[in-house]
Amino acid sequence: MLLKLSQVSKVFSPGTAQEKRALNNVNLSLQENEVHALVGRSGSGKSTIAYLIMGQIAPTEGSLFFLENRLSKERGSALRSEIQMIFQDPSGSLNPYLSLRQILEEPTHILGKKLSWEGLCALFDSVELPRSYLKKFPKECSGGELQRVSIARSLSVKPKLLICDEILASLDQPKQEQVILLLENLLQENRLSCLFITHNLSLAEKLSHKTTVLLHGEVVEQGKTKEVFDNPQHPYTQDLITFGALF
Numbered sequence: 427m428l429l430k431l432s433q434v435s436k437v438f439s440p441g442t443a444q445e446k447r448a449l450n451n452v453n454l455s456l457q458e459n460e461v462h463a464l465v466g467r468s469g470s471g472k473s474t475i476a477y478l479i480m481g482q483i484a485p486t487e488g489s490l491f492f493l494e495n496r497l498s499k500e501r502g503s504a505l506r507s508e509i510q511m512i513f514q515d516p517s518g519s520l521n522p523y524l525s526l527r528q529i530l531e532e533p534t535h536i537l538g539k540k541l542s543w544e545g546l547c548a549l550f551d552s553v554e555l556p557r558s559y560l561k562k563f564p565k566e567c568s569g570g571e572l573q574r575v576s577i578a579r580s581l582s583v584k585p586k587l588l589i590c591d592e593i594l595a596s597l598d599q600p601k602q603e604q605v606i607l608l609l610e611n612l613l614q615e616n617r618l619s620c621l622f623i624t625h626n627l628s629l630a631e632k633l634s635h636k637t638t639v640l641l642h643g644e645v646v647e648q649g650k651t652k653e654v655f656d657n658p659q660h661p662y663t664q665d666l667i668t669f670g671a672l673f
Contacts, residue, residue, distance in 0.1 A: 434488035466640030
């Protein structure tokens, strides 16, 4: 077991007029070398789960475990080399004042390590970008190229778990297909686990071993992806599969 969420709830601004229950008693598990798709409407709690795992926020109730160690905000920070997140908008998650080389070097520098020139080249090779791009700045690259840089940056610290939060949403269809094929190959080559957050049901069905469906912060369906898609039990899941990704 790589990751486990046990009865996790998250309430924002508790006890105030702005109180909002984002998650309610969520259970989720992810094995090593497994891709687990997390699907649901916007506001269903998908990204909240990602931020909890990353240690950016703390659960109101319940527990999170990574490699059988209980996660906390502090523990999440200590595991930044083990858990990496790739965000929806690469232009918003990459420092525009750093070169691509500096962007790749930054995570290892934070951890007190140094990324060699050979390591930098290998990372760019792995995401199929020319090594000459190491001199470029984000404003000189397309959205698809920046998302490849984001993937390379996440791989620079050799994580065990990637969290992909709608990483194709800002890309056009051809670039989406290129990036998803690249990600699929990298996950296999590096034997990585992945929590794949998406509104695209066809991608969830194609990439994942397991699928969890969220509605209003609660798990309404969960299981092996083939079983969920071939025989959905909850009316919401049935509607999603019938009508497509109408989130």
